[in-house]
Amino acid sequence: MTEHFLSSSEAAEYLGISRGAxxxxxxxxxxxxxxxxxxxxxxxxxxxxxxxxxHGGRPRKER
Structure with missing residues (x-):
């Protein structure tokens, strides 16, 4: 049986993000x-x- 692994492009698509990200x-x-x-x-x-x-960087400052 062949085992399938995800390349970086496939893994990015699987996660719904760009390959660059x-x-x-x-x-x-x-x-x-x-x-x-x-x-x-x-x-x-x-x-x-x-x-x-x-995800999303810095948290927002409270006012």
């Missing part, structure tokens, strides 16, 4: 590397995404 994140170690291409399982991406801090 994905590449700026503190990513988990890839599950596999083929040549220079890194790959992650959906399980790895889901677990990492559930643990990463919220």
């Amino acid at each position: 994905f590449n700026t994140l503190n990513l988990p170690e890839p599950d596999v590397t083929v040549g220079q291409v890194k790959g992650w399982s959906k399980t790895t991406i889901d677990q990492w995404n559930a643990r990463r801090p919220g």
